[in-house]
Amino acid sequence: MLTTFSQIIEQQQAKEILRRAVGGGKLAHAYLFRGPAGVGKKTAARALAAALNCQGDRPEPLEACGRCPSCRKFASANHPDFLEIMPEGAGIKIQQVRELKKALQFPPLEAGRRVVVLGEVHTMRREAANSLLKTLEEPPADTILLLTGDEAGGILPTILSRCQIIPFYPLPVETLARTLYQEATDHRQELEMATDWSSDPVFQNCLTLATVAEGSLGRARQLQEQxxxxxxxxxxxxxxxxxxxxxxxxxxxxxxxxxxxxxxxxxxxxxxxxxxxxxxxxxxxxxxxxxxxxxxxxxxxxxxxxxxxxxxxxxxxxxxxxxxxxxxxxxxxxxxxxxxxxxxxxxxxxxx
Ligand SMILES: [Zn+2]
Known part of the structure; x- marks a missing residue:
């Protein structure tokens, strides 16, 4: 399935900054999506990668069309110019950064923009981060780096200072509870009509999950599963x-x-x-x-x-x-x- 911005709840500020950057053609070469875990940072990075490479006609610059050849490749997780690097074990390792640098020596394979997502950079140790600094400062032409990191994890200042920071926030508890309820019941229509769902025990359970998860959808889903x-x-x-x-x-x-x-x-x-x-x-x-x-x-x-x-x-x-x-x-x-x-x-x- 293609990842799009419409899948991200709230986060209006982040969406607006990115919409202006993409619409005005003024993208930075490295962004850090920073905020609590489980609020849509990785989803946003994937959605932006798809939007930047979309060749279709679309009124909203942040939303990929979903039909063009590039979108179809993103949907099947098969786009040659999209690289996603996630922690192996405790964090992103220096070896992963070295392999990335090797891959970046070659130009993008297709006409669009090559996008590299580096997830959970708060887990990166100093050696791995240092090895990335030069690439962060001056990535090759047509390459954009999207980093995601949890605020609380402690992101190294050397990384922070080299990225444009896009803030992500915890979701309001009510919003999160409604989302969980929609997922649990699949009753979108009824929910919008605001009947007496708030007294539904399923909704009460969602409200508890949302509060305990402190505004993180990822954490709430994890709690539900466990x-x-x-x-x-x-x-x-x-x-x-x-x-x-x-x-x-x-x-x-x-x-x-x-x-x-x-x-x-x-x-x-x-x-x-x-x-x-x-x-x-x-x-x-x-x-x-x-x-x-x-x-x-x-x-x-x-x-x-x-x-x-x-x-x-x-x-x-x-x-x-x-x-x-x-x-x-x-x-x-x-x-x-x-x-x-x-x-x-x-x-x-x-x-x-
Ligand atoms: Zn497209």
Whole structure:
């Protein structure tokens, strides 16, 4: 399928900057699409590549026609002048940059513009980035470099200073929830007529996903696939209501530690979710009793509000802070490849 700008939700500012650049024929030689993960940066890079090479007639410079020979090649991921370089393992490697430089020694094969997408440049190590600098400054004629990077990942200043930066932003939670709902139900028509879908439990679930994903469509889809939200509820319902001295406490902790360890690579994501719940607990302590229900407060795990409000009332701020420390420590242990079950056991006992 051809990637187009119409597939990107919001991001009006980025679209407008690019529309003017393409329409006015004033493209920079290197752009960095910068913003949070999962909001459309890579999609935009692919869509721009297709638009720049489209030979069809079209009223909107950013939208490729979808019918011309170039568009058909993009649609089948088979365009000779489109290169996409993604991290291999932890990040883009110096060897990948060397191969790119070799490929760029030859002129583009077709008449249009050669486009190179370098994804997730925040994962690039210094050596690989240094090897790219000269190409970033002066790419060969008819070649344009499109970099994408997550703000939070820390992009090297040497890369930042050599690109024109196009900002991407988190999606508004409502917009993201509507998108997820549309995907889940395929009820576009009904949604636009704004009937009573907001009370639909499916929409409520989408709203929770959207809030927990903090405005990232990619993250929301990932969370949905992992099915971590129901487990988060079960674990918290169990642990927050468990007395440390209760005779059943060790068995309960061991049970959940075992269950959570089975998440394997997804365990750090799950602990991130639990951490967001403890942030909410701390936040709830600062809100007055009627505030938590206010839909404009920044609580993330809204679907757990009754559970979290009750738990917040029985814990001191110092306890909550040490819980968050325990969670950070557990994440550190996972990064050092400690045994997952043991990490969870220690963590869950500490959280009681
Ligand atoms: Zn076309």
């Amino acid at each position: 099915e971590l939200l129901p487990l988060r509820r079960q674990v918290l319902e169990s642990l927050l209501n468990l007395q440390p001295e209760a005779p059943a406490a060790p068995a309960v902790v061991l049970y959940w530690a075992e269950r959570c360890a089975q998440l394997k690579e997804e365990l750090p994501d799950f602990l991130d979710l639990l951490t967001s719940c403890y942030h909410d607990l701390a936040l709830l302590q600062t809100l007055s009793p009627q505030d938590p229900a206010n839909r404009h407060n920044p609580i993330i795990n809204r679907d757990l509000l009754p559970l979290l409000s009750a738990a917040a009332a029985h814990r001191g701020p110092a306890t909550l802070e040490s819980c968050r420390q325990h969670l950070r420590r557990a994440q550190g242990r996972l990064r050092r490849n400690c045994n997952r079950t043991l990490v969870c056991e220690v963590l869950f006992f500490d959280l009681l």
